Amino acid sequence: MDDLIADFVAECREMLEALGGEIVAWEAEPHDRARLDSIFRFVHTVKGNCGFFDFPRLEALSHAAEDALADVRAGRRQADGALVSAVLAVIDRIGEMVAAIEAGEDFPGGDDSALIASLEPGVEAAAAPAVATTHDGSGRASSAPRTIRLSVELLDRVMSTVSDMVLARNELARRLRESASDVPVDGAFERLSSIIAEMRDAITRTRMQRIENLFVALPRMVRDLSTELGKQVLVDIEGGDVELDREMIEMIRDPLTHIIRNAVDHGIEKPADRLAAGKREIGVLAVSARQSGNQILIDIHDDGRGIDGQKLVDKAVANGVIGKDEAAQLSHRDQLALIFEAGLSTAAQVTAISGRGVGMDVVRSNIERIGGIVEVDSKLGEGTRMTLRVPLTLTIIPALTVSIAGQHFAIPRSAIEEIVRANGESVTLEHLGGAGIATIRGRRVPEVSLATILGLKSQVEANDRTLIVLRPAGGDVYALSVDRIHDHEELVVKPAAPAVMATGLYAGTTLADDGSPILLMDPAGIAEVGGVKLETQERTARIAESPTAAASRAAPVLLFRGLEGGRRALRLAVVDRIEEVPAAAVREAAGQLRVQLGEAILPLAGAAGVDLGTDKVRLFRLNDGTNEIGYAFAEVIDFAAIESDVIHAELPGEVSGVSLINGEPAELVDAHWLFASHVGAAVRAREELVCRMPLEDPWMQNMLRPIVEAAGYRVIGEGSEADADLIIATQGAELPKDGSSSTIWLRADPEAAGKKDESIYRYDRAGLLMALKSVAGRKGK
């Protein structure tokens, strides 16, 4: 009997939890049949079970609620505010009673008749209690997946057994490799391996729970609070599918509740105040969860009145939390952070909900106890954002394993922005006063060596290392150099011992597949220990970027392997992004290959005459400012740069020339030709015109060249041997005699020097275009 009661209690609790959101949704939309049905199902289940267990009070309550809801279902009655509130009250009472049963206590005192009476329709003629129970409980199972209850210890034990099994499997694999291989044995072993892998996967997920379980109760809570306070609040929840360890969910339940109560109580204003402040009368409370690096971020944002930092400071000074001098030096952020000090609350009066000043400090200490952080940001009059960052310990995270001096470490993959070779073409490493600076495609990022930070002796030369560009949660990018990169792995991270965590470098430990422990690095910790200043970084990086780009004559290109296997390069500037589509998205339509990318259908180049197979197709999305085309490729090789020593193709086509890139020849894809031949059929076939200009002049290279190219010329540098149809030069420059070419002289002065001066002012765009056209016209004939 006790077992049965325990099952009943568990079932009720689960349904109650799931119901919280449903009821509020039902209130907003009383005609929503699905919600009504699920609430009805709940009271119906409770009623059915009560008869069996002999809980007369529960039975009377659930029976009354069932009757009322049955009337609504049958259309005899309309769901109104009064009914919803009454049903809510009944469900709450049922919840209290279920809790009492679970605890083995007597029912809370009180009379239920008032509750039952409130369910009666107010003015309507008393409808006959039509308990035409045509509704059986069969629909129940469909509402939620079937569940059983297990203790976490049992799960832990299963999990550790499975881990042992994986290790045993690895041991067996080693033995098998050593002995002479036997095909049937290998086959059987392979099958065993895949089963174990699957099992491990499943069992690890048993500990994980969607954060939805925590969020599902929020709408109801906010509804009750706002009703009580006479406010209108809309709850917007996002990211319920983020998975978190069960225990972690329990740990953040109270802090989250507290923050939300605060937001509704203190943050969001009364409707009249909101209107007066020029806001919509309904306040919005947005709660979202997402995974970021080795942390889960939970954002609680309200658009209420915000926190008055100065008021907090005044109060803190008055309470003696901080001194006056200290107070004057606080930044806005520091001022807001005072809210977490014990004994501070800006609420003018203490309410029943919150505001006794014993809240936020408790919230902070609770979150910090599980290794998390609470952050607050607020704009007076506009709202407040609270961010809970809780660690992912015990959760599965994808990580990259790297090695330094033979020892392996793991780095959370989500913090990794890109991986480049230190000796790659687009990367340079410099040392300024001992500090490392890496320049990656014109972007300056601080560089730290993991070997130096860890105090390990690396056998690998600085230039042969690999740079991992990291963006820690909430921080800015930096590059971490490591000896070697190994593998992507899914790791189950466990908290490390305090003595290990004290280094500030590690986020936890984990076991590799071969059973040896691996330390998981904390990207933010590395930056801190490595002395990287994360906050000031982005600005300096931007400043560094522009002069580098302007000073570089070399055009950055993307080196890749085409589908037909050729090594090719494409100017980086025309590549918008890289997409991956199923091969089925590519088809021949209206006379050419086209690819579907979301809503858009783009012409596809680079795939003509190549069998795409059935797998995924990767493609560059090229953009010339107005049109887009796709260009299929096999793989990206590197970012590189070409100097102007390009051997141009004889005939215009997809490939405009060949050049040495990273020591090997690569075909340069002519983006202009691609657009010309794929976008708009009106492009007439004509001989390409060649224009020679001094490309070492940055102005020519960056400003003039695009205009000339847009006019249909191919641009070559002065060093090029090719015949030019047109020469562009700065006035006064010396030119080799070339009778066949036309020459456009450019002058820096807006005013012409005299009547015979045929030069064009360098910013006279119309004049330039006219000159370009006239040369093209002459040649075209």
Place this chain on the structure above:
Amino acid sequence: MNELLLVVTIAGERVALPAAAVESVVELDTLIPVPRAAPHVAGLSALRSRVLTVIDCMRSLELGHTNCSDGIREAAVVELDGHHYALIVDLVEDVVEELSAPAPVRAAMGTGWERVSQGMVETEGGPLLLVDVAALIAGVETKAA
């Protein structure tokens, strides 16, 4: 019933660990160092699917350090605050019964021993120093802070 004690040798000295605190005695072979951790943290090791934080007891007692490069070391596995530690010892001898409650040692001991001492206990084999496992794990640094 009297408490059971695990008699081990650390730095050539026979001392007692509360046997109830010790989960198992293992032989460590591989040791993964933890760069930048406190010196008495010798590294990490795996016992079945658990990660053990390996504590060099000699270091913790400021009595030099154990040479971990020569392969297998004996260690006592203990659990503290949900984390598992392996305490490297020279030798694990025996389990004996405690015959008296710990009494203060009134003679002057080395500073390291002083820090981890829980007193002297009588056993059949004579008096032994009862070592505080938590203090051993904490090492010198936390004490100084």
